[in-house]
Amino acid sequence: MADMPPRPDPSPLAGAGAPLAGLRVLELGHFVAAPFATRLLGDLGAEVIKVEPPGGDPVRQWGARHNGHAPWWSVHARNKRCIALDLKRPEAREIVLGLVRHCDAVVENFRPGQLEKLGLGAAAMKAARPDLVIARISGYGQDGPYRDRAAFGVIGEAIGGLRHLTDHAPGTSDLPPVRVGVSLGDSVAGIYAALGLVAALWRRDRRAPLSGPGCGGEAGGEAGRGAEVDVALTESVFSLLEGALPDYSTLGTIRQPSGGGIATAAPTNAYRARDGIWVLIAANSDPLFRRLAKLMGMPELVEDARFADNQARVRNVAELDALIGAWAARFDGRALEAVLAEADIPSTRAFTIADCAADPQFRARDMVREVEDPLHGPVLHPGVVPRIDGAVPPPRSTGPEIGADTAAVLRELLGMEKEAVAALQEAGVLRARG
Secondary structure, eight states, X not given: OOOOOOOOOOOTTSOTTSTTTTOEEEEEOOSSHHHHHHXXXXXXTOEEEEEEOTTOOGGGGSSOOBTTBOHHHHHXXXXXXEEEEOTTSHHHHHHHHHHHTTOSEEEEOOOTTHHHHTTOSHHHHHHHOTTXXXXXXXXXXXXXXXXXXXXXXXXXXXXXXXXXXXXXXXXXXXXXXXOOSSOHHHHHHHHHHHHHHHHHHHHHHOOSOOOSTTOOOOXXXXXXXXXXXEEEHHHHHHTTOTTHHHHHHHHOOOOOXXXXXXXXXXXXXXEEOTTSOEEEEEOOSHHHHHHHHHHTTOGGGGGSGGGSSHHHHHHTHHHHHHHHHHHHTTSOHHHHHHHXXXXXOOEEEOOOHHHHHHOHHHHHTTSEEEEEETTTEEEEEEOOSSOOTTOOOOOSOOOOOTTTTHHXXXXXXXOOOHHHHHHHHHTTSXXXXX
16 A cells, blocks of 8 residues: 555544544535535544535525524534635646545545546545545445436435325325425435445454454454445435335335324324324333323223224224324323323424424433534534433534635645645635635
């Protein structure tokens, strides 16, 4: 393997003492999937350098504005150093390859073949750093008959089978299939990319023989080897479908949407309280159903053949839901929540974001925390998932302005003086602030 250049000291944005401290990741990402993957890595201590075009990542323009900026950006680009380059320019290509030499990994979500056209394909990056781990997120994967098709997360959700299942039950609505209200397909792909990247780095960096129960033996030729991690939006969503595929292959059944319930257990649904609040009740085991029937003042339901066990309750779920719905409608939402909680039955109203922000459990665990953002002032951020050793680190930085870190990153990693940065900015190759 070619010798690697001396590793510059980590930036102040590297998470000292965090699980991924010392890991440096270059993000060639836009929109949601790749930036979400690197946000997760940054939350766990990795130093993330995000490359975006001089006009900024499109997500900067999404949603409402506060002080001229999208509040989502505060979270989406937290713990990242943002540099702005026009990747269509050959000078920018050389800058990226120079940065690759100082990075452990790259995360990208360009359409397959696009980075190759820019001279930044896997071969070029591995020539710059042979042990590089590259996580590539795309609609359909890096090969196969759909490889070159355009896709966003919503397309992944549709082809992955999720959009069919998130609809109302057949025959109850002629509206379009209901979409999950967030970019779930992109985010799931981002989680898989982060997991795959860490797995590939573990393989690469296993330099000592391992022994003992559960260990994989000697690293052998795997140590020091780079990797390409191939993540498809469609496959990421498809992997979540539980038993739908084996059920189809053995029984010939096609799982259908079930509205607020699920097809395999009952009762579990949302029931409207007297004041219009929807309360979810999941009493889908025999002991829980027995407890719910007693709470409803209808203990005889347990002996009713229609509801005697889970399979019977699933077959007769419409009648059961009607009974529970009529009982729930006697209470206001808060009162219904209270009696269900007292009976230790899994239940809750459907939270709005206002409910989440005020929730004492989220607050107690710093899953909702106030962060000072230079662009917004105080802003609420979601916490870090997963929590490791009880640590709840605050963000080291919030999403910065376009080009906020261009000059500093190029100076620290490439030794580029401010005059050279200024000349490249004048030529339109990059954008830097200050």
